[in-house]
Amino acid sequence: MSDSYLDAHPDENGFFGKFGGSFIPPMLEVPFAEITKAYNDIKNSPEFIEELKYVRKHFQxxxxxxxxxxxxxxxxxxxxxxxxxxxxxxxxAHKLNHCMAEVILAKHLGKKKVIAETGAGQHGVALATAAAYFGLECEIHMGEVDVEKEHPNVVRMKILGAKVVTVTDGLKTLKEAVDSAFGAYIQEYEEAIYCIGSVVGPHPFPMMVRDFQxxxxxxxxxxxxxxxxxxxxxxxxxxxxxxxxxxxxxxxxxxxxxxxxxxxxxxxxxxxxxxxxxxxxxxxxxxxxxxxxxxxxxxxxxxxxxxxxxxxxxxxxxxxxxxxxxxxxxxxxxxxxxxxxxxxxxxxxxxxxxxxxxxxxxxxxxxxxxxxxxxxxxxxxxxxxxxxxxxxxxxxxxxxxxxxx
Structure with a gap:
C-alpha cells in the first residue's frame, strides 16, 4: 500500500474523513457512477496521459x-x-488544467455538451476554450452580478462559442450559478456532462479536479x-x-x-x-x-x-x-x-x-x-x-x- 497522501485520499466513497461524499438526487446516481468509472478507467491509461501531456505542452x-x-x-x-x-x-488562470481534462473525459463518455457554472469567469472561459478545442457544445451559467462585473470574460466566452446563461435568482452570484447549472444538467445528463469548476460538488469531482490541478x-x-x-x-x-x-x-x-x-x-x-x-x-x-x-x-x-x-x-x-x-x-x-x-x-x-x-x-x-x-x-x-x-x-x-x- 502506498504511503502517499494523494493515493490514500479520498476513500472509495469520496470522503476525506467526514467531509465529501455524494448527496445527489437518485436520478443522478447512475450518471455520476458512470463518470466515476470512466475517470478510474482512463486516469492511468497511456492514451489519456499522452493526450493530456500533449495538450498541456503544445496548447496550454x-x-x-x-x-x-x-x-x-x-x-x-x-x-x-x-x-x-x-x-x-x-x-x-489555472482553470484550464482541469477543463481540458474534463472535456477529454466527456469525449470518452460520448457526451456532446459540457455545462458549468462560473464566478469570476475564468472557469467559464477555460471550459469554453476546451469545448472549442475538442468540438463540443458549451453552456455556462453565471450570476447577473458577476456578468456585469466580469464583462470581459463574458465576451470571451461568447466569442469562443459558449452559450452564457445569466442567473437572476437570489444574490445573483456564484452559489446561484451553481444551482442553475446543476438544474440544467439534470435535464440533459444523458447528452451532457457537468464540469464542476473547483474541488467541490459530489464525488468524484473534488478528487478529479484536485488530480488534474x-x-x-x-x-x-x-x-x-x-x-x-x-x-x-x-x-x-x-x-x-x-x-x-x-x-x-x-x-x-x-x-x-x-x-x-x-x-x-x-x-x-x-x-x-x-x-x-x-x-x-x-x-x-x-x-x-x-x-x-x-x-x-x-x-x-x-x-x-x-x-x-x-x-x-x-x-x-x-x-x-x-x-x-x-x-x-x-x-x-x-x-x-x-x-x-x-x-x-x-x-x-x-x-x-x-x-x-x-x-x-x-x-x-x-x-x-x-x-x-x-x-x-x-x-x-x-x-x-x-x-x-x-x-x-x-x-x-x-x-x-x-x-x-
Missing part, C-alpha cells in the same frame, strides 16, 4: 514558470516571495528546488472552493516541513454577509451534493456571502480543504478587500504583473507574513490568475495610486 503552454518577486520582497523586507505563474497558463504543485516543487535548492517554508494560495490551492498543495502535502496556507476572503468584515470565509466562520453542512464546512444563516441554509473576488465568494469550501484544515495539515489566513486591492496595485507596480483579484488575496497574505519572517526564509504564492478581467472594476472603484509602492 505548460510548464508555467516560477518567478522570484525581487522588488516585492525588498518592499516587504523579510522572507523571499516567489510566484507560481498560473497567470501565464493559456486563458490566464496537481500538475501545478508537482511542477512547482521541482522548479522551486532549482531556485533555492530546498523546499519553501510556506506555500500560500487563495481559497474559495479551493482548486488552485489544492493544485499547488498537492505537490507538497507529504512534505510536513512545508506550511500550507489557504487564504480566505474577509471582504468587508466579519459580519455574516460581508465575507466568504467559510473555514473561519462556518460549520459542517451539506450543499451542492457534498458535506463540508459552510456559512449558514439563522435557518441553517447557505448564508449570503461577499468578496471583491468573484471567483471566491462561495458559502462553502472543498471537502478536502475542510479535512486538511481540521487535521492541522493546512492553516487558514484572512485577507479583506482593502488588502487585496493594495496587493493588486503593489504587484502591478513593483513587479509588472497584474494579478486577478482572487490571486491578490494570496499575494496580500504573503506580503503580510513575509515581514514577520527571516530573510533566508521563503514563501511560494500560487498566482492563480491574471487581472485583465478585473482592471476596469478596480480602477472604477479604487483609483490608481499616485506613486509607486
Amino acid at each position: 503552454g505548460r510548464p508555467t514558470p516560477i518567478s522570484f518577486a525581487k522588488n516585492l520582497t525588498e518592499h516587504c523586507g523579510g522572507a523571499k516571495i516567489y510566484l507560481k505563474r498560473e497567470d501565464l497558463n493559456h486563458t490566464g 496537481s500538475v501545478v504543485g508537482f511542477e512547482a516543487k521541482e522548479q522551486f528546488k532549482e531556485h533555492e535548492n530546498k523546499l519553501p517554508d510556506s506555500v500560500v494560495a487563495c481559497v474559495g472552493g479551493g482548486s488552485n490551492a489544492m493544485g499547488i498543495f498537492a505537490g507538497f502535502i507529504d512534505d510536513k516541513e512545508v506550511g500550507l496556507v489557504g487564504v480566505e476572503p474577509l471582504g468587508r468584515g466579519s459580519k455574516l454577509g460581508d465575507h466568504a470565509a467559510s473555514l473561519t466562520y462556518g460549520e459542517e453542512g451539506v450543499m451542492h451534493g457534498f458535506n463540508s464546512i459552510m456559512l449558514k444563516d439563522k435557518d441553517g441554509e447557505p448564508a449570503p456571502v461577499y468578496s471583491i473576488g468573484s471567483g471566491i465568494d462561495y458559502p462553502s469550501v472543498g471537502p478536502e480543504q475542510a479535512y486538511l484544515n481540521e487535521t492541522g495539515r493546512t492553516t487558514v489566513g484572512l485577507c479583506d478587500d482593502k488588502e487585496a486591492v493594495n496587493a493588486f496595485y503593489a504587484l502591478s507596480q513593483l513587479e509588472g504583473i497584474i494579478p486577478a483579484l482572487e490571486s491578490a488575496h494570496a499575494v496580500a497574505y504573503a506580503m503580510k507574513i513575509a515581514k514577520t519572517m527571516d530573510k533566508d526564509q521563503t514563501i511560494l504564492v500560487n498566482l492563480s490568475g491574471r487581472g485583465d478581467k478585473d482592471i476596469d472594476f478596480v480602477v472604477d472603484n479604487h483609483p490608481i495610486p499616485n506613486a509607486k509602492f
